[in-house]
Amino acid sequence: MGVKQLFDLSGKVALITGGSRGLGLQMAFALGEMGAKVAIAARKPGELAEAERALTVAGIEAMAVVADLGDVAGGTVSRLVGAVMERFGRIDILINNAGATWGAPAEDYPLSAWDKVMTLNVDAPFLLAQEVGRQAMIPQGGGKIINIASIAGLGGNPPNLSMFTVAYNTSKGAVVNFTRALAAEWGRYNINVNAILPGFFPSKMSQGLLDRFSTQVIEATPLGRLGGDEDLMGAAVFLASDASRHVTGQMLAVDGGVSAT
């Protein structure tokens, strides 16, 4: 197989949570452009429909599924995976991207907020991997799972940024080791499990922080810039494709070098 073919995603089906905007939508465009059919899932129907339209206009076969992954008790995850299986018949790539944060100093952090962050950022990726594994990847004989962690999963926040996101950092640390643990178990099913650790990208989630601290963030970034609209595309396609066939359990930071300092 030539190297261009290794990156080709024709005939593959991808499910991307939080695919309605931000980093998830950027990755949906990337996988779609490389030939994948793309299912995006998010909570807000309006945004999701708009994203589905934009993907379709770009010539990508797309479907949208409304799902609140902050509420995983009542069969949300199996319904979501079932809907994609019904439409496309298989799932080759799962990108666990939906995520959120909530800020308060650790000494005041309420358990209810902690639980909310953990449910969306940790429980949902676990349940999605389990369900996609059961319904699609294990019977199909393989697949690619990409967890969107964060460099915040490697440590605490720089003290000068006063971010106060103890639950978020904890949740992303869990995603980092979930990635390794699942990779170790599911190599036998030919399922690659890797994580992307974005640094600082402008998005709805990061806006509050970057409005206040973008100068400091850029100064602390070896490449001297924030992440942009194309900066996750290559990493996502690599980890979704045969090009990464022999790569599993790995963390790929796309952070302009922040985590190297």
Ligand SMILES: NC(=O)c1ccc[n+]([C@@H]2O[C@H](COP(=O)([O-])OP(=O)(O)OC[C@H]3O[C@@H](n4cnc5c(N)ncnc54)[C@H](O)[C@@H]3O)[C@@H](O)[C@H]2O)c1
């Ligand atoms: N922007 C950054 O700098 C940055 C850095 C590191 C990691 N990340 C991670 O990247 C991922 C995407 O974040 P983003 O920056 O694009 O933020 P964003 O807020 O623009 O996107 C979040 C996405 O998750 C979806 N989502 C939120 N709550 C949901 C719920 N309850 N159910 C279903 N979907 C839900 C939203 O609809 C949206 O599509 C997150 O996991 C985030 O932690 C972002």
Ligand SMILES: O=C(O)[C@H](O)[C@@H](O)[C@H](O)[C@H](O)CO
């Ligand atoms: O590195 C990251 O994962 C993100 O930038 C987050 O840290 C959020 O932007 C922050 O939590 C908002 O308060």
